Amino acid sequence: MKIIRMKVPGLDRHTAARFESAIGRLPGVASVETWPGRAEIHANDESVGPAAAVAIKNMGFDGVEVDCGDACQTSVRVANMTCRSCELLVERKFKKIRGVRAVEVDAATGLARITHEPGQVPDLAALDAAVRKDGYAVGPAEIAWNGAPRPPFWRVLALFVIVAVLAKLVESSGLAARFGTFDAKGGFWAAVVLGLVAGTSSCMAVAGGLLLSSSARWNEAHRAASRLRRFQPVAAFVGARIVAYALFGGLIGLVGRGVAPSTGVVSFLLAAVSLFMVVMGLEMLGLAPAWLVGILPRPPKALGRRIVGNEDRHRPLGPALIGAATFFLPCGFTQTLQVYALTAGSFQAAAVVLGGFALGTAPALLLVGYFSNAVKGKIGLLFRELAGALVVIMGVASLSNALTLAGFSWRLPAASPSSTGQGVRQADPNVSVENGTQVIRMKLTGSDPYYYPSDHFTVVAGQPVRLEIDGRGYGCRTYFELPKYGISVPLNQDSTTVEFTPDRAGTAVFSCSMGMYRGSIEVVNP
Numbered sequence: 275m276k277i278i279r280m281k282v283p284g285l286d287r288h289t290a291a292r293f294e295s296a297i298g299r300l301p302g303v304a305s306v307e308t309w310p311g312r313a314e315i316h317a318n319d320e321s322v323g324p325a326a327a328v329a330i331k332n333m334g335f336d337g338v339e340v341d342c343g344d345a346c347q348t349s350v351r352v353a354n355m356t357c358r359s360c361e362l363l364v365e366r367k368f369k370k371i372r373g374v375r376a377v378e379v380d381a382a383t384g385l386a387r388i389t390h391e392p393g394q395v396p397d398l399a400a401l402d403a404a405v406r407k408d409g410y411a412v413g414p415a416e417i418a419w420n421g422a423p424r425p426p427f428w429r430v431l432a433l434f435v436i437v438a439v440l441a442k443l444v445e446s447s448g449l450a451a452r453f454g455t456f457d458a459k460g461g462f463w464a465a466v467v468l469g470l471v472a473g474t475s476s477c478m479a480v481a482g483g484l485l486l487s488s489s490a491r492w493n494e495a496h497r498a499a500s501r502l503r504r505f506q507p508v509a510a511f512v513g514a515r516i517v518a519y520a521l522f523g524g525l526i527g528l529v530g531r532g533v534a535p536s537t538g539v540v541s542f543l544l545a546a547v548s549l550f551m552v553v554m555g556l557e558m559l560g561l562a563p564a565w566l567v568g569i570l571p572r573p574p575k576a577l578g579r580r581i582v583g584n585e586d587r588h589r590p591l592g593p594a595l596i597g598a599a600t601f602f603l604p605c606g607f608t609q610t611l612q613v614y615a616l617t618a619g620s621f622q623a624a625a626v627v628l629g630g631f632a633l634g635t636a637p638a639l640l641l642v643g644y645f646s647n648a649v650k651g652k653i654g655l656l657f658r659e660l661a662g663a664l665v666v667i668m669g670v671a672s673l674s675n676a677l678t679l680a681g682f683s684w685r686l687p688a689a690s691p692s693s694t695g696q697g698v699r700q701a702d703p704n705v706s707v708e709n710g711t712q713v714i715r716m717k718l719t720g721s722d723p724y725y726y727p728s729d730h731f732t733v734v735a736g737q738p739v740r741l742e743i744d745g746r747g748y749g750c751r752t753y754f755e756l757p758k759y760g761i762s763v764p765l766n767q768d769s770t771t772v773e774f775t776p777d778r779a780g781t782a783v784f785s786c787s788m789g790m791y792r793g794s795i796e797v798v799n800p
Contacts, residue, residue, distance in 0.1 A: 469634015523628025
């Protein structure tokens with residue numbers, strides 16, 4: 275016995291008897307039960323559903339919805355999906371096909387479960403055509419699923435070598451200090467670069483689709499407008515997106531400042547962000563296993579569906595509102611920078627980074643997602659994989675910053691008698707002794723060494739040390755961190771003094787509040 279559930283607007287106690295009598299006479303119907311606004315039909319076959327829907331409509335009931343269970347559901351295989359943004363994009367495209375009521379897509383398994391109208395099973399060819407131009411392929415659910423295709427080892431190795439060589443060239447040119455860090459000065463450009471990288475990912479495919487839809491709706495109402503005026507919704511979408519990212523990012527920074535997380539918490543969050551970036555890069559390379567991608571925290575898909583669902587609404591400010599709302603779409607890059615904004619503890623620093631990221635994605639959006647629509651085939655795949663290798667390396671570099679902030683040194687000790695604490699220590703010309711106190715005088719600079727005259731000093735254990743830091747910090751350099759001795763002081767004065775006494779030999783690292791501008795103090799035995 276099958277139970278067919280229906281929503282029947284207008285069904286009440288006055289019409290129930292007529293309803294039950296008419297439906298009960300249909301072939302295959304065993305019994306009918308009704309309640310206000312809904313009904314259940316007990317039948318020998320679920321195929322009764324479509325006939326019942328027609329009979330109910332003939333009785334004058336409109337807006338009837340039939341829940342025909344598994345008979346109104348079908349599953350298909352969708353290849354080349356990698357993330358939640360892919361899921362939203364495929365769902366959005368499938369829902370536009372006639373007869374489709376709802377879609378649930380899972381990138382990890384490569385399956386899309388489609389709920390359709392009774393007797394209107396969507397054609398595989400139509401489903402495939404709906405997403406083919408976005409790089410996906412649709413087939414029967416029964417085909418073997420081995421996950422996303424993975425590049426050969428030699429190509430992965432070559433990609434990392436290329437990125438490493440490019441990074442070395444940037445470093446030797448002196449641009450690394452400007453483009454490689456996140457703070458109030460260099461963070462803008464680093465975020466722009468990350469935004470350009472994100473433009474090659476499926477994150478931009480959803481935003482690009484929303485841009486096309488919202489601008490198309492606007493242009494339908496302004497068909498006689500000039501070409502410049504017809505570009506207005508595109509500019510509104512992209513401009514509102516940049517402003518929203520900067521504003522919401524700044525607000526997250528204010529929350530972080532109010533919470534005032536400790537150095538240990540900031541270090542943990544930075545490590546989490548770094549690992550997130552590494553997984554994203556591996557995902558772009560096709561190397562991240564589904565279980566690893568699945569355990570990453572992601573915003574609820576319902577939020578993304580709500581934003582995507584607004585694309586068809588006719589509003590004068592529709593493109594701008596949707597562009598601003600993309601801040602809340604599930605994108606790994608955005609989530610990474612949102613966590614960073616929390617650790618920045620400053621409206622300005624967080625706004626600069628999130629706004630810079632949105633600006634970096636603007637070219638991809640203005641070209642309507644150039645990875646999906648302009649750079650295709652083998653070139654598009656190579657470009658995405660190269661970007662993935664870059665994101666992995668950026669994540670590893672960020673992880674080193676987090677470890678530095680936690681007090682771990684990434685510099686190997688020098689192979690000299692002084693480094694082992696044996697014999698007579700070699701004098702450090704940058705350390706003077708005044709009244710029994712070892713004095714280190716350093717000045718904040720904008721180029722290497724960032725703590726002039728050196729980023730590395732040597733002192734003797736058991737004797738007091740006084741650090742005299744000249745200059746006001748900016749961005750993450752607003753704070754000076756020396757984790758080994760529990761020192762975290764603001765550099766908001768022209769001169770700042772820090773005192774401590776090292777009790778044993780070893781290496782103590784110091785840095786800015788984000789672990790990026792760093793140096794070390796080597797402590798040796800007398």
